[in-house]
Amino acid sequence: MLEGLMMHYPLTMDRILEHGNRLYRHKRIKTLLPNGKMHEYTYGDLYRRVKRLCNVLEGLGLQMGDRVGTFAWNNYQHMELYFGAPLAGGVVHTLNIRLFPEQLAYIINHAEDRILFVDGTLLPLVEQVADRIPHVEHFVLFNVPPGREPRLPGQVHDYEALLADASEEYTWRVQDENQALGLCYTSGTTGNPKGALYSHRSMVLHTMGECQAMALGLTESDVVLPVVPQFHAMAWGLPYAATMVGATLVMPGPHLKPEALAQLIEAERVTVAAGVPTIWNGLYHELRTRPRDISSIRALVVGGSAMPRALIEAYERDLGVNVLHAWGMTELSPLGTVSKLLSHHQDLPAPQKWDVKARQGYPIFGVEMRIVDDAGHELPWDGTTMGELQVRGPWIIRDYFKLEGSSDAFTPDGWFRTGDVVTVHEDGFMTITDRTKDLVKSGGEWISSVELEGHLMAHPDVLEAAVIAMPDEKWQERPLAVVVLAPQAREQVQVEELNAFLEPRVARWWLPDAYAFVEEIPKTSVGKFDKKVLRERLAQGELRPIRAREATR
Numbered sequence: 207m208l209e210g211l212m213m214h215y216p217l218t219m220d221r222i223l224e225h226g227n228r229l230y231r232h233k234r235i236k237t238l239l240p241n242g243k244m245h246e247y248t249y250g251d252l253y254r255r256v257k258r259l260c261n262v263l264e265g266l267g268l269q270m271g272d273r274v275g276t277f278a279w280n281n282y283q284h285m286e287l288y289f290g291a292p293l294a295g296g297v298v299h300t301l302n303i304r305l306f307p308e309q310l311a312y313i314i315n316h317a318e319d320r321i322l323f324v325d326g327t328l329l330p331l332v333e334q335v336a337d338r339i340p341h342v343e344h345f346v347l348f349n350v351p352p353g354r355e356p357r358l359p360g361q362v363h364d365y366e367a368l369l370a371d372a373s374e375e376y377t378w379r380v381q382d383e384n385q386a387l388g389l390c391y392t393s394g395t396t397g398n399p400k401g402a403l404y405s406h407r408s409m410v411l412h413t414m415g416e417c418q419a420m421a422l423g424l425t426e427s428d429v430v431l432p433v434v435p436q437f438h439a440m441a442w443g444l445p446y447a448a449t450m451v452g453a454t455l456v457m458p459g460p461h462l463k464p465e466a467l468a469q470l471i472e473a474e475r476v477t478v479a480a481g482v483p484t485i486w487n488g489l490y491h492e493l494r495t496r497p498r499d500i501s502s503i504r505a506l507v508v509g510g511s512a513m514p515r516a517l518i519e520a521y522e523r524d525l526g527v528n529v530l531h532a533w534g535m536t537e538l539s540p541l542g543t544v545s546k547l548l549s550h551h552q553d554l555p556a557p558q559k560w561d562v563k564a565r566q567g568y569p570i571f572g573v574e575m576r577i578v579d580d581a582g583h584e585l586p587w588d589g590t591t592m593g594e595l596q597v598r599g600p601w602i603i604r605d606y607f608k609l610e611g612s613s614d615a616f617t618p619d620g621w622f623r624t625g626d627v628v629t630v631h632e633d634g635f636m637t638i639t640d641r642t643k644d645l646v647k648s649g650g651e652w653i654s655s656v657e658l659e660g661h662l663m664a665h666p667d668v669l670e671a672a673v674i675a676m677p678d679e680k681w682q683e684r685p686l687a688v689v690v691l692a693p694q695a696r697e698q699v700q701v702e703e704l705n706a707f708l709e710p711r712v713a714r715w716w717l718p719d720a721y722a723f724v725e726e727i728p729k730t731s732v733g734k735f736d737k738k739v740l741r742e743r744l745a746q747g748e749l750r751p752i753r754a755r756e757a758t759r
């Protein structure tokens with residue numbers, strides 16, 4: 207073999223921070239503070255404060271590989287921890303602020319966090335678990351409301367006071383590109399949370415992958431608003447990506463209500479905003495009642511669960527906003543596919559373009575995919591054959607943290623089983639039919655809950671719809687649609703009308719057997735429909751389904 211004569215250049219996160227500081231030190235990072243005021247500083251400030259933070263962490267006794275927990279909204283302090291913890295040789299472990307105390311304690315203990323950084327506005331939640339997390343030696347607080355005394359064991363510090371006393375001289379403690387950088391637990395939509403442990407190399411490659419033009423194509427001229435929390439799959443990598451390209455970053459802090467987001471997008475002229483469908487559904491309804499100018503947006507990035515086609519259409523038709531649908535998983539750092547139109551889509555009429563955009567899209571370079579049947583045989587990319595999606599690539603986990611060798615999520619030939627059932631078109635566009643566990647298995651055949659939900663949410667009086675399986679003597683399972691109606695329609699819309707609306711859109715045997723009308727669909731900690739809770743409510747007789755006449759085949 208003739209070896210190439212190229213430099214050995216480890217892909218470590220300090221390279222991205224150094225690059226951002228060298229080229230874009232004047233560019234801004236803005237945070238909407240809890241009191242509604244805007245905090246602003248530059249990438250140059252970020253750089254200097256990260257150096258101080260690294261000294262602080264070493265001063266607190268951080269050893270190589272130690273996990274540093276963060277319990278915070280999207281803000282500049284959290285951004286500093288994204289760089290500071292891994293560049294001081296530790297691992298940034300983002301904790302989901304919406305978990306129940308038991309789950310939170312479980313995750314902190316599983317990760318063995320030694321230092322916990324806490325947003326003062328979230329103190330009550332941490333205080334609830336404080337006596338159950340023995341590994342935590344230090345609590346470091348920021349944004350503490352005036353006069354609030356923390357009730358925490360161990361050593362409690364003030365973030366700003368520690369930074370003020372620390373030196374700005376620091377040599378990054380990064381020895382190897384394969385060193386761990388970050389730890390993120392799946393939100394546990396299905397089963398117990400499991401940890402994805404990212405490396406410097408995987409996250410640098412993910413950042414480069416995400417910025418490809420055929421992915422998000424971020425550039426210096428973008429103004430990026432991550433609504434997706436920093437604890438949900440690393441805010442989809444946006445803090446790192448924005449630093450690499452010098453994009454202006456706008457952090458919403460705790461202000462996630464539709465009205466606040468609309469105002470922020472308008473005032474900051476945001477070009478790329480990212481969040482789950484629930485967030486954009488809320489924003490759309492807000493903008494219909496109280497219009498604002500959000501025309502600065504070039505890509506409304508949406509992922510985490512399926513974006514209903516009707517909402518993609520509504521954003522484009524009513525607001526002129528381009529939706530960029532993406533699919534990912536915590537285990538994929540998280541970006542896997544994006545649904546950007548290709549050249550052969552350009553001349554399609556608008557409705558067909560929306561059909562394409564409602565798919566989850568093609569894999570970006572760095573993510574390989576295949577679909578397989580139950581026996582593990584590869585299936586064709588023909589747009590109709592359904593199979594389980596498996597992926598591999600440099601930013602996909604090869605095992606779960608502290609569960610090495612025990613998970614069945616990995617195939618013997620080195621692919622990761624996503625648990626998603628999909629079809630893939632010849633041009634590589636993937637469509638999620640369902641999560642394996644959410645499919646409705648009716649008489650041995652599959653009904654896609656995702657597809658039914660998408661159609662139902664296209665009905666003008668339906669605000670939200672989630673479809674779950676209902677036990678059935680004859681067919682084993684039949685679909686039950688749990689629906690939130692718009693307030694003005696609550697007395698009028700009948701089950702028959704909804705099935706009549708669905709009838710031209712799906713096979714007849716897919717029509718829900720029953721509907722349950724509720725005030726709100728329960729959501730998981732990251733804003734997805736919580737079907738686990740719906741199934742429990744159904745089992746406990748709390749849903750009160752209304753049967754549809756002759757719906758079953």
Ligand code: ADP
Nearest residue numbers: 392393394395509510511512532533534535536
């Ligand atoms: P959790 O597994 O805890 O829900 P993740 O955010 O990692 O947390 O979830 C990944 C899963 O979310 C995927 O396997 C897929 O089922 C679903 N998902 C993500 N993006 C999309 C999308 N655009 N459309 C449909 N489902 C999606």
